[in-house]
Amino acid sequence: MSVQLGKVVSFILLERFGPLVERVGTYLFEYGTNPLFCIKKFTDLPIPKIKESLAILVKYQLVTFAPNKNDSVANYTLHPNKVLLHLRYPKYINMIKKKFGDEAEVILEEILQKSYWTASEVILHVYEKLKKDNKSNVTLPALRDNFVSLVTAKYLIRVPYNEADDKAVPSLVVQDHELHMAPPVDIMELSTNPQGGNYKDKDIYWTVNFDRFHQDMRDKILVNAFTQKFDENAGELVKLLLRQMYIRTEPWTDVSNPIPLLEIKDLVRKQANLKLLNSFFDQYVNVIEQDSSNLIRKSGEASGGSFQIFLKEAFTQFAWEIVEQCVLEKFDSKAARIFRLVKLKKYIDSDLIQQQAMIPAKEAKKLTFQLLEENFLQIQEIKKASTGTGPHKSFMLFHINLENVVRMLLELCYKTLYNIMSRRNHERTVNKRIIDKKQRVDTISISMRSQGATEEQLADIEDMITPPEKEILEKIDKMMKRLNTVELEVDDTIFLLQMYLVYQ
Amino acid sequence: MGDSSEVKTEAVEEVSALELRLLELAKSNVEGISNDDIKEQIPDISLPELTNVINKFLKNGTFELFKTKDKLYYKYKDPSKKTAVKGADNEEKVVYKIIEEAGNKGIWIRDIRFKSNLNMTQLNKVLKSLETKKIIKAVKSVSASKKKVYMLYDLEPDSTVTGGAWYQDQDFESEFVDVLSQQCQRYLSEKWEESVKKGGGPLLIRNRSYATANDVHKFISELGISNVPLTVADIESILYTVVLDNNAERIVATNGSYLYKAVNRFLPSPGLVKTTCGICPVANRCGDMGLINAKACTYFTEWLNQ
Numbered sequence: 001m002s003v004q005l006g007k008v009v010s011f012i013l014l015e016r017f018g019p020l021v022e023r024v025g026t027y028l029f030e031y032g033t034n035p036l037f038c039i040k041k042f043t044d045l046p047i048p049k050i051k052e053s054l055a056i057l058v059k060y061q062l063v064t065f066a067p068n069k070n071d072s073v074a075n076y077t078l079h080p081n082k083v084l085l086h087l088r089y090p091k092y093i094n095m096i097k098k099k100f101g102d103e104a105e106v107i108l109e110e111i112l113q114k115s116y117w118t119a120s121e122v123i124l125h126v127y128e129k130l131k132k133d134n135k136s137n138v139t140l141p142a143l144r145d146n147f148v149s150l151v152t153a154k155y156l157i158r159v160p161y162n163e164a165d166d167k168a169v170p171s172l173v174v175q176d177h178e179l180h181m182a183p184p185v186d187i188m189e190l191s192t193n194p195q196g197g198n199y200k201d202k203d204i205y206w207t208v209n210f211d212r213f214h215q216d217m218r219d220k221i222l223v224n225a226f227t228q229k230f231d232e233n234a235g236e237l238v239k240l241l242l243r244q245m246y247i248r249t250e251p252w253t254d255v256s257n258p259i260p261l262l263e264i265k266d267l268v269r270k271q272a273n274l275k276l277l278n279s280f281f282d283q284y285v286n287v288i289e290q291d292s293s294n295l296i297r298k299s300g301e302a303s304g305g306s307f308q309i310f311l312k313e314a315f316t317q318f319a320w321e322i323v324e325q326c327v328l329e330k331f332d333s334k335a336a337r338i339f340r341l342v343k344l345k346k347y348i349d350s351d352l353i354q355q356q357a358m359i360p361a362k363e364a365k366k367l368t369f370q371l372l373e374e375n376f377l378q379i380q381e382i383k384k385a386s387t388g389t390g391p392h393k394s395f396m397l398f399h400i401n402l403e404n405v406v407r408m409l410l411e412l413c414y415k416t417l418y419n420i421m422s423r424r425n426h427e428r429t430v431n432k433r434i435i436d437k438k439q440r441v442d443t444i445s446i447s448m449r450s451q452g453a454t455e456e457q458l459a460d461i462e463d464m465i466t467p468p469e470k471e472i473l474e475k476i477d478k479m480m481k482r483l484n485t486v487e488l489e490v491d492d493t494i495f496l497l498q499m500y501l502v503y504q
Numbered sequence: 505m506g507d508s509s510e511v512k513t514e515a516v517e518e519v520s521a522l523e524l525r526l527l528e529l530a531k532s533n534v535e536g537i538s539n540d541d542i543k544e545q546i547p548d549i550s551l552p553e554l555t556n557v558i559n560k561f562l563k564n565g566t567f568e569l570f571k572t573k574d575k576l577y578y579k580y581k582d583p584s585k586k587t588a589v590k591g592a593d594n595e596e597k598v599v600y601k602i603i604e605e606a607g608n609k610g611i612w613i614r615d616i617r618f619k620s621n622l623n624m625t626q627l628n629k630v631l632k633s634l635e636t637k638k639i640i641k642a643v644k645s646v647s648a649s650k651k652k653v654y655m656l657y658d659l660e661p662d663s664t665v666t667g668g669a670w671y672q673d674q675d676f677e678s679e680f681v682d683v684l685s686q687q688c689q690r691y692l693s694e695k696w697e698e699s700v701k702k703g704g705g706p707l708l709i710r711n712r713s714y715a716t717a718n719d720v721h722k723f724i725s726e727l728g729i730s731n732v733p734l735t736v737a738d739i740e741s742i743l744y745t746v747v748l749d750n751n752a753e754r755i756v757a758t759n760g761s762y763l764y765k766a767v768n769r770f771l772p773s774p775g776l777v778k779t780t781c782g783i784c785p786v787a788n789r790c791g792d793m794g795l796i797n798a799k800a801c802t803y804f805t806e807w808l809n810q
């Protein structure tokens with residue numbers, strides 16, 4: 001297991017769940033699947049505390065458990081990648097906001113925060129919350145509809161439940177057909193009995209289906225890629241292809257089933273904003289199909305032709321691009337050129353590298369070996385058949401193992417995340433005094449305002465923060481924003497690289 | 505590489521047809537031939553071509569130049585005689601044979617020693633002697649500085665030895681290549697932009713964006729940035745660097761030649777390289793403890809204060 005990933009995981013657990021959970025989580029990360037008494041032995045925490053921590057981890061689905069051989073003891077396993085998903089929450093929330101609006105956004109936010117909830121309770125909770133925020137036009141039926149759309153669009157999913165509780169270690173199950181079946185929410189019941197509990201759906205819990213979000217993210221990457229490489233119309237075309245793909249293809253297959261072009265053409269004709277795509281439809285199809293990337297290929301001529309999307313291939317190419325960009329930024333354009341040359345030739349010796357990349361011998365050698373040292377390139381030594389002595393007895397071929405490089409970059413991403421987090425923490429500690437002061441002033445001014453203080457009094461309070469302090473605060477604020485943004489952007493890279501690995 | 509060497513051998517063959525005719529003519533006239541003779545016997549030859557060949561022959565010793573009555577004559581000199589150099593002893597013959605086998609790629613002195621089993625002083629003497637007799641020559645190789653290779657005197661060194669147009673006295677002209685590469689890229693992108701401006705649908709735009717190496721060659725020649733004459737093959741290898749930089753793509757046209765076009769990437773630059781850590785040269789040594797750590801990192805501080 002990756003050390004860097006472990007550090008990030010510990011950090012996230014510490015920040016969101018506190019030191020106890022962090023210790024249990026870190027132990028499970030380091031030692032893998034383990035039963036309670038082992039955790040006790042190594043962490044030296046009191047049993048109730050460990051149980052509490054495990055309960056939290058299980059609740060947030062970061063830890064799963066399975067019975068041991070004779071069904072008496074549960075073994076706990078931590079899922080580090082799930083912990084990492086915490087960083088992606090803002091993205092998920094934003095996606096839902098864009099697609100379903102503000103109310104759905106709040107629903108998702110609440111469920112993310114609690115990990116799982118029954119439909120009735122979350123609807124009631126959101127209703128109260130929005131009303132408090134003076135969003136008076138919110139209604140229970142509207143919220144219920146929002147919730148149901150999230151379920152039918154598979155963004156929410158049924159939580160497995162315990163069927164037979166005679167076992168020492170419960171086994172949780174859920175039937176496939178129940179996963180996306182809308183819950184029975186009785187609006188009447190909710191409105192007449194908002195305090196009650198014990199609603200019709202009281203044992204039906206819902207949680208967030210991250211996979212569904214990742215599918216959206218994947219599609220968006222594809223559409224953006226085609227937009228960037230060709231233009232918006234090409235992007236729209238791919239968007240429609242993906243949409244039609246889902247009618248007949250499992251979302252995570254390597255290659256989509258053939259999609260009839262006529263269907264797409266029909267859709268384009270109906271959309272007023274796609275005029276340009278409509279008039280040049282065949283040309284766009286041609287250009288994309290003939291492109292050397294070969295991600296969308298014709299699979300049949302029948303009824304106007306049909307096309308397949310090569311998803312696995314797409315993310316392999318994207319991974320290449322990312323790696324190439326990293327080489328470019330980490331080294332220079334010459335190194336990137338060498339890297340791409342090795343990629344195109346698969347195996348190549350150093351003489352050919354300098355010749356074809358047109359880089360002076362010395363520089364080419366230096367760069368090649370730098371790339372080798374940082375594991376972007378690999379070397380294969382081939383002995384010459386004639387066993388002479390001297391420098392020519394063997395020659396070296398350079399090549400690239402993409403999967404290795406991707407894993408290495410992923411590692412670098414984790415390290416970067418960790419560095420960003422610890423730097424943020426550090427800045428917070430260093431500036432603790434002033435941040436605290438600001439917070440105090442803010443609370444005072446809020447409470448004074450609610451007591452009806454005059455503008456003058458409020459200004460006096462504000463003045464407790466001196467201009468130089470204000471300046472520092474602004475600087476900290478800027479820094480934190482920057483760190484947060486870049487953290488999300490690094491996560492984008494992680495997503496892309498993981499996508500490549502998922503398809504392998 | 506394959507393509508450029510092909511072009512070169514083709515060119516050599518073409519010339520040799522002419523050379524043969526000229527050789528025939530000279531061999532049959534032991535007294536020597538004048539320019540007028542040549543014009544009479546081989547009328548379909550252009551003057552510059554002729555001068556080229558004659559110059560070459562003069563240089564490699566196939567022809568001798570002499571003057572009678574204010575007129576220039578060329579006389580054929582049998583090169584096979586050269587091998588039977590007067591006073592050539594066995595060692596010289598052995599070394600000559602080894603060098604001859606190496607062809608126009610030449611052979612390194614160490615390898616000659618291994619193959620000939622002569623000791624260094626002996627070998628040096630032989631080489632010196634062959635060199636002064638203009639039977640062999642030493643050529644500096646570009647692949648390793650200070651490394652000399654030997655080949656027969658009248659051979660044109662292979663481009664792997666001289667490096668071709670990109671070398672000036674064994675030095676690779678890196679900047680020159682960079683400038684050319686940039687210009688080629690510029691040409692392709694401008695061509696693309698123009699076709700986008702002209703419009704007419706994506707297919708037309710794409711097809712109009714393609715350029716052949718000849719087009720680019722013409723453009724570069726007209727720019728006049730190069731003071732050595734560049735061949736189309738030279739431009740072809742420059743264009744390949746643009747392809748390698750992921751700024752262009754290359755496809756094979758129906759007639760077998762290459763077409764080039766500027767391209768975009770699929771992805772914007774990844775988030776990882778926007779951080780200092782993603783491009784940090786000492787990332788491997790950066791940890792929680794020690795001098796290099798995220799809290800005290802100056803790269804990071806600079807980036808935060810930007």
Ligand code: SF4
Binds near residue numbers: 781784785786791
């Ligand atoms: S924190 Fe600084 S030293 Fe460490 S990896 Fe990042 S940039 Fe490099």
